[in-house]
Amino acid sequence: MRRGSIVQLIVIGVLAGAVASAVALIPNWLPSSASREAGRIDFVFWFVTGICIFVFSIVAAVSVYSVWKFRVKPDDDSDGPPIHGHTGLEIAWTAVPALLVTAIAIVSAIVLAKDDAAGANPLRVNVYAQQFFWSFSYPGYGDKKSDVLRLPVNRSVVLEGHSKDVIHSFWVPEFRQKQDLVPGLTPTLHITPNKVGTYPLICTELCGLGHALMRSRVVVMEPAAFDKWASRKGA
Ligand SMILES: [Cu+2]
Known part of the structure; x- marks a missing residue:
């Protein structure tokens, strides 16, 4: 892949991430928080939202870049060239989401356990x-x-x-x-x-x-x- 293409992909990804972050952060989505448990639950919410924005940025960058660079002429009805899978890429897009989902599961389990711990004299x-x-x-x-x-x-x-x-x-x-x-x-x-x-x-x-x-x-x-x-x- 050419250096220029990577820079273009990164620029689109950063722009998409910035727009998604603005949508997440600027409106006041959540009601005010009035308990210790609410603070932890909000942390999980923002942790997952951050991961979503990260994934969205990558998907948006690849989608926009592909539509922009690989568009065919309006009269071109031919099929695209047959392509072969890319093992490295497939391992990456399986391993990274698996790691992210595992991280969400661990963070959620810790928050659930802490939120349930009522202490000695409730x-x-x-x-x-x-x-x-x-x-x-x-x-x-x-x-x-x-x-x-x-x-x-x-x-x-x-x-x-x-x-x-x-x-x-x-x-x-x-x-x-x-x-x-x-x-x-x-x-x-x-x-x-x-x-x-x-x-x-x-x-x-x-x-x-x-x-x-x-x-x-x-x-x-x-x-x-x-x-x-x-x-x-x-x-
Ligand atoms: Cu009811």
């Missing part, structure tokens, strides 16, 4: 889903009930999911994680909120006519304010 909260609302109870505080999920900031929380009727799904965009709540099962979800604020809690499993209205709120509070609220009798 706050336990029962999450109840039913058509079409959410309710919560705090076994550590005399089984206190609430219609709003109140959590202290910077403390590990283990949510135990319960569905009273059909399948629902617990999702707080700012926490990133999502958990299906299936009748008869009690899945757990570990979250460490790290930003005080109020966030939407949304059901993301079509659960019936009122599904679109099945929403609540998560209020992340300072620990002292949370303790005061949780120790008070009544909702």
